[in-house]
Amino acid sequence: MDHSQDGAAVAARRMQIETALADYPHVTKESLGGLIHWFRKEASALDVAMLASNEAIAEPYRLFRADHIDRMTPQDVMKGLAFAAAVAAAVLFIIWWVV
DSSP: OOHHHHHHHHHHHHHHHHHHHHTTTSOOHHHHHHHHHIIIIIOOHHHHHHHHTOGGGHHHHHHHIIIIISSOOHHHHHHHHHHHHHHHHHHHHHHHHHO
């Protein structure tokens, strides 16, 4: 598959997402799952920027992002706590080593 076919597939998928997003919040569970997966796993920064700049879907896009993408999940909190614990352990180790 060459780059033009890749680009066409990406553009087609983005149009699919845009169509589903236009119906938000009145989407099926399957469609909602597909939207979340696309934003978290498939979308490039350019894809997201192109959707964000589309004024025709600005309100559903904003609502979707606030409801499903921009919220902190328990997994995000656990990652933050693990990082803070690692930093605290490193600082304590350095203090113990120096003293």
